[in-house]
Amino acid sequence: MVVAADHREELKAVIRARSFRQGKFTLASGRESDLYFNMKPTMMNARGAELSARCLLDLLAAYRFDYIGGLEMGAVPVIGSAAALSSAAGQPVETIFVRKEKKGHGTRDLVEGLSPGESMDGKVVLVVDDVATSGGSFLKAIEAVREAGATVTQALCLIDREEGASEFLSQHGVALGSVFKGAEFRT
Template sequence: MSTTPAPSLQTIGTKRARLQDIIRKRSFGRGEITLASGRKSDFYFNLKPTMLDAEGAALLAELTLDALAGERVDYVGGLEMGAVPIAGAIAQLSFMKGTPIQAFFVRKKPKEHGARLSVEGLAPGESLQGKRVVIVEDVTTTGGSAIKAVDAVRDSGADIVMVFTMVDREEGAAEAFRDAGLEFRSLYRAAEFLKD
């Protein structure tokens, strides 16, 4: 059994700085906007252009896997649409690194036809029962979307390891997750983009 050495802090720092540049260029903006939570803001993150960029997707997956190193994780997923590209990229990279983590997503509402599933991506007979799951999210404001995913996944019998977001807007999510007894981590905080 061979073990892969942990990446150096310089390597992680370089990748993190590069991803921050990509997010700033492709996914961060100023100007009044109404957020999913209904709040108004003078800045926004639309991470889809970063998540669907070849380098951006690779860096998001790699830095997320680095952040989850040492955790025993069976699945990653979250609420559609923000979690879908992230979960897919993480699953692919984890397989390529020899430590596969499966992916899924939670529908905002179950389909009204077919199997009527709220958790998608599992094969017939496959279940989240007893599995260790990380809920991933692109941007977190109050935590409401991630809590919906947590509830659906818990209903499937999974053990929630943590909620992990790419960008925490720092507008109440940490407190909401703490109150719900959930560990919460982020790759970036909004303040890192607002200081320039």
């Protein structure tokens, strides 16, 4: 898995300026950390969105899959950007996302992005998220996609905080790759 060095370094600078903080923070996992990444300001910035998608697409080139997708909200901006860039390049990457809860109205779907008549049966899904800490968000998406009939053996993120997600996911038959490791941002 190789990410173009110029995209990677520019994305790192955008993350450092828009999404990274040092201090004392309680994370979604409940753990405390001295590093904090709120990737939404990066992924919702025009250049940050493009760079995040380009780096993700660089990693995806090493895998065979039918869809990429992940849990709302962390995965949605980057997979949307990746879908648009991949289509513009003539190499479309199809995407889905997993709701945290089934909709209370309409189709009541947990996995979104499929058109009527499409199914996850027999499909290979590569699960994506913005940041990996414990792996809990990944597992929610993995379980939902597997329940819908797909196979998941690989996950990717923009930043692996190296706080147990890789080991946790491997216990569930999923390998984790990343663009960055959290330690790369320590000053």
